[in-house]
Amino acid sequence: MKFIKFIFSKFFWINVVLAIIALYVVFYLTMSNLDNYTNHGIKIEVPNLKGLQLDQVQDSLISLDLNFEIRDSVFSDDFPIGMVIQQDPLPNTDEFPNFIKPSRTIYITIVKRQETFKVVPDFLTNVTSKNIGKSKLEMLGFNVDLEIKNHKDKDKILGLEFENKVLKAGQKLPKGSLVKIIFGSGDNGQPIELPDFKGMNVYLALNKANEIGLDLDIHYYDSIKDHRDSNLAVIYQQFPDPEINNKTLISIGSMVTIDANLSTPLDTIYSKDTVALNFKI
Template sequence: MSLFQFLKSKLFLKQLVIAVLSIAVLIFVMMKWLTMITNHNQKIEVPNLEKMSLEKVETKLQELDLNYVVVDSASYNPNYPKKSVIEQSPSVGDFVKENRKIYLTLNPSGYANVEIPDLYGKTKRQATSQLLAIGFKISPKAMYVSDIAKDVIRGLRFKGKELKAGDKIPKNSVINLKLGDGRGTGRYIQNMKREN
């Protein structure tokens, strides 16, 4: 039997129909299976989690069949509650499928502690610039002590306590400057340097 005769035979046509039907059924089953496991056309809108605590976030996301992962803590932001959500990804209003992870950035519980530099003997302007640059605030009420030099740093205070170089206090704290008044006959001595 030649190839041409075989292609025209009932046996070949029967096998061809069976093969085409098998492939069609396989494709149909695969598409249904893929639709089922990928939750095709399922949309869950990502809620606004901003300023929520982790407990509230967990409850909210469980209701929606979503998960979360804490990726980082940002710099402390006083406009947000402590340990609350500052940022989220995907964003509010995006559509996701169930069990999707929402990545969260949290607000720390407070400002990070920053080390006090050695400023003894520096001018008020130098010290103010340096303290502002590392994240502190300067009280407008400076304390003056009898000293030969005017507006030279002779100490720093925080909440009524004397600070030494190397002490650590929270960023964004208000520091009071202790300055020379320029009317003294000698230099004001205070141990502001770090003790070894």
């Protein structure tokens, strides 16, 4: 009974009327200002920023009350540094009308510094010291790291590496790359493991011997017609032999005598090594 009396009381209906008025006022003010808040009816053609430099982009967008943000930057040899090559949203065109509201952001992709590539010199054909090699590489704009390796020839460049991969003369690397020079220690006479050259061709054996600081005395037992044949000949005997002579160590700078011919087949385990060495004979 009290609840029913309250519903029909003057106090209740006065509060109901006041609540309705308050809701109407809030709704009216919200709707009347919504257009201003959302810039309803105001639209700007999306400008074409492609091909502009960053300072030109800023000047263009200030007058339009628009902002920009660099979303990405990429290397390119075809465009200058700082040029806009992509944008989102796309520019307004007759074929593709596109509009944006004031104070919105356009996302752009620009060109960052261009990669400059330099050719790696040939340090292996002729004997080159680490100091000369280091100077030449630094003059080309490379960073240089040095690694010493047991070898009979002191300071001789034995190889180059980039990111733990063998570098060959003529390869191109970005300027500023870190190139590692591997050079000889000059520790003539220091013991190293004696390789088993049998089953290798002469080309691979010479590379292996040069890498670890051994000399090879090569005897051919076939009719060798040209340089190609001499490289293709496969080693079938050596002295000292780690198996027959029970000798596993040999001094750096020592001579190993090898016998090779064209009738002995190349051991299949060296096929991949041949490919990896870019075997051209």
